[in-house]
Amino acid sequence: MQLFSSGSARQDAEDPAPDARPDDKSANTDSGRPEQASELAAERWIALVDRIRDHNEEAMEELYRVFSRGIRYYLCRHLGPQELEDKVHDTFLIVVQAIRGGGLREPEKLMGFVRTVVRRQVAAFIDTAVQSRRDFTDLEVGGRVPDIRQNPEERVLEGERSDIMAKVMRGISRRDREILTRFYLFEQTQEQICEEMNLTETQFRLLKSRAKARFGELGRRKLARIKVRELMLRKATGSGH
Amino acid sequence: MTGLSWEDDGAGESLMTRRSVQQCLSSKEIEDFLFDRLSGVTREVIEEHLLVCHKCLDRVEEEEKYFGAVRKAAARIQQEEFTAAVAGKPPVPGKLREWFGKFFGKGPAVWATVGLAGVLATVVLVQRQPGAKTEVEVALRLERGGAPEEPAAAAGRTMILTVDIQELPDAPVYRLDVVDGAGRLMASGEVAPQTGRLRWKVPRVLAAGAYWVRLRNPEEPLELLREYGLVVR
Known part of the structure; x- marks a missing residue:
């Protein structure tokens, strides 16, 4: 079970992350010249599209490896987890068929093309869902709502995370709690909160960072306790080495 | 096509302000992305970047989990405080x-x-109560043909829902239920119609999310007269 990535909560939420390289190794941003990075990426996409058009299986694998995770995230965010794998595969097939059928006229813009396909897939799925609901409204009593629940393990993890955060929030002042509630629950902007609650930007950022750091700290302690318990359980049952 | 929020293509942004698609996301951009505050070319570029950059995707997913934990905790504490105050x-x-x-x-x-x-x-x-300083009126409409644009309301504000019921069977009162995406009942009330309309002040401030508003005749509780989608942002 993993509640948090190690060290992620320690990062100051307000400092820009160090220039992490994208997974695309050829688009090396170390050069510090975005034009060069763009050119390298464009060359990579052109080469990939050419290989896909040649029905190169490794190119298909590379396309899937690079894009499937982003596509999955996008579809899940807009449509939920239901039938996600099918939707990802459908989208992937559409992209490949479009590439092979000449639908991608500018191979260097492969990323934008994939994004457009994914957006249209989301719209199409929503259209289908709305039409289905209309067709079945008169027959079903009570209507239907999509089941957006996660699997049981994810629900447990989510519950544990919110328990830890509730502990953090109960341990801070009412005012600080209100600030976090406004920002995360009511989605008010930083500017609005600072103006209405007479805060500086620095105070606001500091509060967010402290809360996040405390969250990470409690999470790590909980994980450590769980590991110790598991270890003791293994020793007690004699299953440990 | 649905009236999706990303249909604008950023006509207001110029090439000079265009963000590079190769550039990884800053913390602020991740926040804006998760709060759906991005639009136009910036949104396009960031979404393209997230299609391929697994490191940024890791960060976004991690932040999303954190956001979810804070939201749930804040909602829970709010509910506890409200219940304690009422009691x-x-x-x-x-x-x-x-x-x-x-x-x-x-x-x-x-x-x-x-x-x-x-x-x-x-x-x-x-x-x-933060954010509940003003009321917002939301008209629920019945769209025929094509995909409807779900009405949107502001999170953290008291909502007044208005519904046109002229085509519905007459009843002295109607019942309105608000349920969340998981089917949990969030608010309920009975309203008498006035001049062919219902006007209902939702007795609870709703957090951001997708909801369904169900309309029934209380004397026939099993029959759903209408159901409207409602997005709170």
Whole structure:
């Protein structure tokens, strides 16, 4: 079970992350010249599209490896987890068929093309869902709502995370709690909160960072306790080495 | 096609301000992305970047989990405070209550003090509820043909829903239920129609999310007259 990535909560939420390289190794941003990075990426996409058009299986694998995770995230965010794998595969097939059928006229813009396909897939799925609901409204009593629940393990993890955060929030002042509630629950902007609650930007950022750091700290302690318990359980049952 | 929020293509942004698709996301951009505050070319570029950059995707997913945890915790605490205030219990931690009892005993004085604190807490809670300073009226419409644009309302504000019921069977009152995406009942009420419309002040401030508003005749509770989608942002 993993509640948090190690060290992620320690990062100051307000400092820009160090220039992490994208997974695309050829688009090396170390050069510090975005034009060069763009050119390298464009060359990579052109080469990939050419290989896909040649029905190169490794190119298909590379396309899937690079894009499937982003596509999955996008579809899940807009449509939920239901039938996600099918939707990802459908989208992937559409992209490949479009590439092979000449639908991608500018191979260097492969990323934008994939994004457009994914957006249209989301719209199409929503259209289908709305039409289905209309067709079945008169027959079903009570209507239907999509089941957006996660699997049981994810629900447990989510519950544990919110328990830890509730502990953090109960341990801070009412005012600080209100600030976090406004920002995360009511989605008010930083500017609005600072103006209405007479805060500086620095105070606001500091509060967010402290809360996040405390969250990470409690999470790590909980994980450590769980590991110790598991270890003791293994020793007690004699299953440990 | 649905009226999706990303259909604008950023006509207001120029090439000079265009963000590079190769550039990884800053913390602020991740926040804006998760709060759906991005639009135009910036949104396009960031979404393209997230299609291929697994490191940024890791960061976004991690932040999303954190956001979810804070939201759930904040909603839970809000509910607890509201329930405690309505029940007349003072919203103080357990240790403080012990300290109170230790110094003031358990006689009428402490109950009067606690009761007063409860009243004060109730008054303060109601008046200082963040974001509920103004009301927002949302008209629920029935769209025929094509995909409807779900009405959107602002999170953290008291909502007044209005519904046109001219095509529905007459009834002295109608019942309105608000359920969330998981089917949990969030608010419920009965409203008498006035000039062919229902006007209902939702008795609860809703957090951001997708909801369904269900309309029924209370005398026939099993029959759903209409169901409207409602997005709160």
